[in-house]
Amino acid sequence: MSKKSxxxxxxxxxDDLMRLRLADCAHPLWETVNSLHMLQHRQGALIFDPxxxxxxxxxLDGGPGERALRLLLALAPYGHYCPDFLxxxxxxxxxxxxxxxxxxxxxxxxxxxxxxxxxxxxxxPPLDWLASGGxxxxxxxxxxLRTYHRAALAPLWTRIRDQVHxxxxxxxRALRVGGAEALLVSLGPTALWRPPVLEIDYPFDxxxxxxxxxxxxxxxxxxxxxxxxxxxxxxxxxxxxxIEHSPGWAQTAPHPxxxxxxxxxxxxxxxxxxxxxxxxxTTGLAARLAVSPATVSKHLNVLRxxxxxxxxxxxxxxxxxxxxxxxxxxxxx
Numbered sequence: 291m292s293k294k295s296x297x298x299x300x301x302x303x304x305d306d307l308m309r310l311r312l313a314d315c316a317h318p319l320w321e322t323v324n325s326l327h328m329l330q331h332r333q334g335a336l337i338f339d340p341x342x343x344x345x346x347x348x349x350l351d352g353g354p355g356e357r358a359l360r361l362l363l364a365l366a367p368y369g370h371y372c373p374d375f376l377x378x379x380x381x382x383x384x385x386x387x388x389x390x391x392x393x394x395x396x397x398x399x400x401x402x403x404x405x406x407x408x409x410x411x412x413x414x415p416p417l418d419w420l421a422s423g424g425x426x427x428x429x430x431x432x433x434x435l436r437t438y439h440r441a442a443l444a445p446l447w448t449r450i451r452d453q454v455h456x457x458x459x460x461x462x463r464a465l466r467v468g469g470a471e472a473l474l475v476s477l478g479p480t481a482l483w484r485p486p487v488l489e490i491d492y493p494f495d496x497x498x499x500x501x502x503x504x505x506x507x508x509x510x511x512x513x514x515x516x517x518x519x520x521x522x523x524x525x526x527x528x529x530x531x532x533i534e535h536s537p538g539w540a541q542t543a544p545h546p547x548x549x550x551x552x553x554x555x556x557x558x559x560x561x562x563x564x565x566x567x568x569x570x571x572t573t574g575l576a577a578r579l580a581v582s583p584a585t586v587s588k589h590l591n592v593l594r595x596x597x598x599x600x601x602x603x604x605x606x607x608x609x610x611x612x613x614x615x616x617x618x619x620x621x622x623x
Contacts, residue, residue, distance in 0.1 A: 295491060296491075296492050296493060296494050296495045297489045297490060297491065297492055297495060297496075298489070298490040298492035298495075298496045298497075298498065298517075298519060299487050299488070299489055299490075299496070299497045299498070300487065300488040300490070300497075300498045300500065300505065300519075300527075300529070301486060301487055301497065301498065301499045301500060302485075302486045302487070302488065302500060302505075303486065303500065303501075303502055305502040305504070306500040306501075306502060306503070306504050306505060307469075307470040307471065308470070308504070309502070309503065309504020309505070310465075310470040310473060310474070310504055310505050310507070311504060311505070311506050311507065312458060312461055312462060312465065312473075312506075312507050313458070313506060313507065313508040313509065314383075314458070315383050315451065315454065315455070315458075316447075316450055316451045316454040316455075316509075316510075316511065317377070317381070317383075317388075317508050317510065317530075318381070318383070318384065318385045318388045318439065318443070319376060319377045319378070319381050319388045319389075319391075319392065320377050320508055320510050320513070320530050321443060321450060321510060321511055321512050322362075322376075322435065322438065322439060322442075322443065323366050323372060323376055323377055324510050324511075324512035324513045324514070324518075324530070325442055325443065325512040326362055326363060326366045326368075326438075327366065327368040327512070327514075328341075328342070328512050328514060329342060329345065329359075329363070330363065330367070330368035330369075331368055333514055333515065334514050334535075337535045337539070341442075341446070344445075345441060345442045348441040348442070349437075349438070349441050349442070354433075354437065355437055355441060357434075358433065358434035358435075358437040358438055359434075359438060361430070361431070361434045362434055362435070362438055364417055365407075365417060365420075365431075367407075367410075369493070370407070370410045371406055371407050371409075371410040371521060372407075372521070373400075373403035373404060373406070373407055374403060374520045374521055374522050374525060375392060375395040375399055375400060375403055376392060377520070377528075378391045378392060378395070379506065379525065379526045379528055382609075384570050384571070384574070384609065384611075385435075385436070385439045385443075385444070385570075385574065386570060386571040386573070386574030387571065387607065387609070389432055389435045389436060389439075392431070392432075392435065393428050393431065393432050395423075396423075397422070397423030397424075398423075400420070400421060400423040401421050401422075401423060404417055404420065404421040405421070406521075436577070440578065444563075444578075446539070447565075448565055449539055450511045453511055453533060453534075453535065453539065454509050454510070454511055454533060456533075457509040457533035457534065458509060460476070461473055461476055461507065461509070464476040471483060471485065473507070474488055477490075477507075477517065477529075477531055480515070480516045480517065481517060481531070490516060490517050490529075491516045492516065498519060498523055498527065499523075500527055503526060503527055504527070505527045505528070505529055506526065506527065506528045506529070507529055507531060508528055508529070508530045508531070509530075509531060509532075509533045510530045510531065510532065510533070511533060511535070513530050513531060513532040513533075514532060515532065516532070517529050517530060517531040517532070518530045553593075556579065556581070556585075556589055557589045557592060557593060559579065560575060560579065560586065560589050560590070560593065561593060561598055561599065561612065561616055561619070561620065562620065563575055563578055563579070564593075564599050564610050564611065564612045564616070565612040565616065565617060565620055570609070570610050570611070571607050571608065571609060571610070572586050572587055572590070572608055572610070575590075575610070590610060593616070597613055597615050597616075598612065598613055598615055598616035598619065599611065599612055599613060599616055600612075600613050
């Protein structure tokens with residue numbers, strides 16, 4: 291007799307269907323966690339093996355890169371519980387603000403979730419140290435997340451973002467034409483809409499009652515096989531789902547060296563970094579360029595005056611993103 295498959299069952303009310311929402315862009319922290327999982331198995335070899343090889347070459351260096359990778363792999367083991375604080379719902383769309391959201395997690399929550407992780411997977415000394423939530427451990431975590439994003443995601447972020455945007459357009463059409471239920475149907479084949487329950491193929495049986503809170507759907511480039519949800523049912527409900535992939539996506543794009551004579555080497559690289567990051571802060575860009583924030587601000591003023599980047603104030607941060615004209619210039623032969 292065959293074993294019954296396990297399912298995540300999400301229960302919707304009429305209010306929940308009215309509060310079904312789509313994310314508006316790729317989520318840098320969900321892509322970080324899901325890509326860490328991709329490094330721990332060999333599924334999707336045709337799609338992801340070239341990327342895996344590039345990440346191993348970049349980070350298995352016996353130095354800071356490898357230490358960062360091993361810390362994050364211990365923190366996000368594949369097939370086990372993964373702490374929810376690594377993927378805050380209210381994180382900003384760019385890596386800098388997203389990482390700041392992780393580092394702002396209350397100590398009590400960090401200790402609780404790492405304690406849960408220790409019950410599912412063998413704890414390691416770096417995680418024991420991190421559980422204190424002190425300034426030094428959180429600084430180490432921030433450095434590890436930035437190192438990993440810079441090596442594994444940033445060089446290909448524009449392509450990741452474009453494919454996620456394509457999926458979002460497909461989901462938005464389903465929502466516009468058929469409403470919330472059509473959007474849920476579009477999540478197949480591992481998700482089945484049986485009103486009022488969405489049944490999802492899952493590693494274990496679980497029920498999630500939305501209770502009028504609605505559900506945020508987040509497409510993820512590195513989510514593979516089946517959708518995933520936050521472990522804590524008390525957090526705002528999120529369902530992260532896979533998208534379609536194009537083989538050869540990770541092939542290195544030609545470096546737009548032709549921009550350097552036009553913009554100068556620093557400004558041309560700065561424009562690339564803003565495009566890769568989606569939404570960036572001045573300090574984050576300065577760290578990647580290894581220059582002062584004042585220098586970055588000066589170059590951004592020039593790029594902004596040429597309508598290649600745009601900036602907006604968000605609390606205490608100034609956020610920078612590339613304009614359509616900037617993207618056209620980067621993609622021009």
